[in-house]
Amino acid sequence: MTNTKTTYQLPPQISFSQRLKNSLFATPFDFVLTLICAALFALLIYWFIDWAFLSSIWRAEDEPLCKEASGACWSVIDARHRIIFFGLFPFEEHWRSTLACAVMIATIVASCVPWFWTAIRLSALWLIGFSIFYILMHGGLFGLSVITPERWGGLALTIFIFAAVSIIGMPLSILLALGRRSKLPVIAKLFGLFIDFFRSLPLLTILFTAAVITPFVLPGWLQGDKLYRVIFGFALFFAAYQAENIRAGLQAIPPGQDEAGLTLGLKYWHRVARIQLPQAFRNSLPAIVNQFVITFKETSIVTIVGFFEILASGSAAFGTGKWTVHYIEVYVFIGAIYFIFVFSLSRYGAYLERKLRVGHG
């Protein structure tokens, strides 16, 4: 008997310096290109650090020095950051807004942990997180004074809209996706029409309709506050897009899976909840996370229909007196806030994509 054990050969080891050479200095042209890029990066980084940190003015009372300084004038942020973060929220209650934002961010971060990825845990997490957020912001319980949504603003309003849209839109999107794939022709057509209608329109027209037109169409008792109407319209828009992502995930499941459940005598809802949806979510998780990323960015559009979220409160922050010249600093600051949220979410999506690809081989 011969030894059938195969020997696996490791790929040739490439040293770090060799790899560096291959990726940066492979040809003379690459050498020049690398040098130019390095110089460009150095210049950009130096210019940015100099503008933002070295030559900048930080404290509000130093604002008169800004005229001479070549860097950023962060005094405007120091003086007006409360408006940017809290909008018109009463001054002495700002701690509530801060705490509410922290709770909601913690909820978002927690839902990225795989332990929470069951229907019950995830809904419990979001219901609790959202309730705490709402109680803190709205008050009326535990001796907190009532602050109505008209006075909410800044970052808290942005996060509130994002969270509310997600919490209404997510169950709705599952319903829409299942409805569109229904075997009953009338249901499938109806849901398909609904989804395509919302997907073909710009978000702004939907928000505008929700804010301005619905009072005509709906009976008085169904109208609710303008904020809730806009959130509901936004949630329908979100659900239409998310439903298509989920539907793509459902379509990727081999039909044998559902048939196996059918053979075992499982009812429709059992097959949906235990066989179809878990696999559908796994299949299209990157696309689903990406939709959340887009939605967070798009919350900025509500500023056009007249809400005081972080973009509008930022514009208000430099809107008066001596601060009007410092618009760039405020925009960069708000851009950085958006960037932190959106970038981390999208990196998380990319991480999930890599991780899930490993499982599929």
Place this chain on the structure above:
Amino acid sequence: MGSILGSQKFREIFFQALVLSVVAALLVTMVMNTRASLEAQSLTTGFGFLERATGWDFSFSVLPYSISDPYKKTILIGFLNTLLLGFLGISLATIIGIVIGLIRTSKNALFSLLGTVYVEIFRNVPLILQGIFWYAIVSHLPRPKAALSLGDTVFLSGRGLYFPVLNIALWSVALMILLFVAWLFFLPWLRERMNHSTNYHVIKRIGWILLPVIMVVIGYLARTPDTPLLNMPALKGLNFRGGMRMPPELSALVIAIALYGGAYIGEVVRSGLMSVPKGQIEAGFVNGLKPRHIFSRIRLPLAIRAVLPSLTNQYVQLMKATTIGIVVGFSDLFMIISTSINQSGQTLELLAILMGGFLLINLSIAFVMNSINKKIALKGYEVKS
């Protein structure tokens, strides 16, 4: 009896009928409510108001207009403004996207990092914030007296970008564009018809020579009488006179859409270039093709074929994104419609026009892109990617 109620078929039909009647009831209630609230505000429905004069001004128009124009013309101007903004933004975004896609697929790690940094910065900040940022920058440019100029022909100031323009009628420009597009569509048809024969190449060459000549003739016939051929902008008093003006609202939005869309299209282009199988490129090398030929004849055509559907999607998204123009006061379709609603109160009719307009634009983009896609898709057999 029990057997009818228990049958699967009956339950299915019953359930569908139930859902349908609920939807119908909802729609009827909405219509009745609308009618009631319209009557309460004593508004007349219908599209008769389109003939009335508007009486209000707006910021920008591609056509000459006055405030006594009827609603239908004002809305048409809004529609054209949206098309112009979308066209400029999407064209620039495509150019930026191709460049960024190429940079990101470069073998040089530092060079591709440059593309990555670009994409991450411009993709992760909301478009509307970028729009108002660029608007703030553009409208804080120096006053007309201290305008930046390029050889005294092009002027850039806080009032906008002024550049020289030919003194010819608008209809002739439209005719020239139409002629050019028709020629571009005629060529492939002719090629198919004439089976790539030498005659085809002769006709093609003659056409390319004849086309500019015809255009010049049209332009000459359509020039405004008793004016110099070139209308130059010049400083008169506090502002510029003459020439064409690109207002800061439009420039800011075009910059924002081009940079934001460029980041997204760059990713689309990158994924297309990456999807070209390595063997195809190596086969080109083996056949002794030059690197630029490998790019222009192998990588690019295959990449375009791979990305066209997602590119269509991206174009439709960018077209929808032009609605943010209202935030800097650019009079696009959305802004015109929302002002009209405020002024005339014909809410539902105007909203229907708005939705119809966007449906029209998006379906046209999808139609054009899908026809291109059909033209360049693989025919006859499937190739696994």
